[in-house]
């Protein structure tokens with residue numbers, strides 16, 4: 001693996017048994033890499049396989065019944081060792097999760113335990129992953145809350161999730177994910193449940209943190225507007241496959257795949273809003289129903305292979 005990469009996913013295949021001998025192939029041979037300090041956006045509509053890909057990298061998908069049917073997930077750990085996460089025993093993965101990679105989910109309420117204080121929940125993760133005492137963990141938790149710009153951080157430590165707004169809860173989740181200074185953070189639709197202003201604040205925060213800490217980010221979204229804000233490179237997923245990949249500039253300037261064009265057409269533009277109530281939208285359903293489109297790979301942008 002090149003020195004400048006933290007993650008290399010190669011030909012990843014994930015399936016679910018649906019009973020009655022039926023198998024759903026949720027991820028069909030997906031390959032991508034993420035460089036140090038880089039943000040890669042995995043884009044596609046609901047059901048395209050983005051979350052299953054992320055959960056497989058975390059090795060959490062198997063707890064939902066997923067089967068890792070093939071491929072490799074090579075990751076450079078903090079000490080420099082390169083391991084194939086697809087083949088690590090779960091016991092070892094427990095230490096990789098939260099120390100080398102962490103994940104922030106869409107709904108912070110589902111990730112936070114309502115009966116424990118914020119300080120306890122962040123502290124518990126720090127004690128588990130870093131072997132710190134309760135007092136040390138509280139200090140680290142406090143600093144993490146300050147890092148994610150939570151006002152009155154000291155007071156927040158003793159509050160419970162229901163005391164916080166949705167945006168604040170998502171900041172707490174990001175703080176928790178940052179505590180162990182992971183080299184890769186996966187954010188799965190982190191702002192979808194938030195209103196637009198709070199969404200913009202959280203996106204700004206992630207960008208600022210990335211500059212401060214230098215971590216790599218895998219950003220999962222269905223929103224090309226968010227991609228334009230956040231990402232260096234994009235992988236577009238459709239029905240379990242990556243149908244197009246490139247830099248943000250390349251993909252926005254010259255989208256090669258019809259599905260990518262449909263995603264771009266769904267981004268409201270000032271011009272198209274001028275004389276209509278609704279932004280223009282590409283007829284996505286018709287496109288997806290076109291049998292010629294599914295799995296089309298001729299539009300895949302071939303990335304230069306470094307010498």
Ligand SMILES: Nc1ncnc2c1ncn2[C@@H]1O[C@H](COP(=O)(O)OP(=O)(O)OP(=O)(O)O)[C@@H](O)[C@H]1O
Pocket residue numbers: 016024026044045046047048049050051052053064065066
């Ligand atoms: N536990 C599960 N059992 C069976 N099928 C599943 C399970 N989890 C996901 N799937 C299926 O895998 C496919 C990919 O789902 P995935 O959640 O990765 O999509 P997604 O692109 O992340 O969409 P969303 O943004 O809605 O989560 C879908 O067809 C979904 O129904």
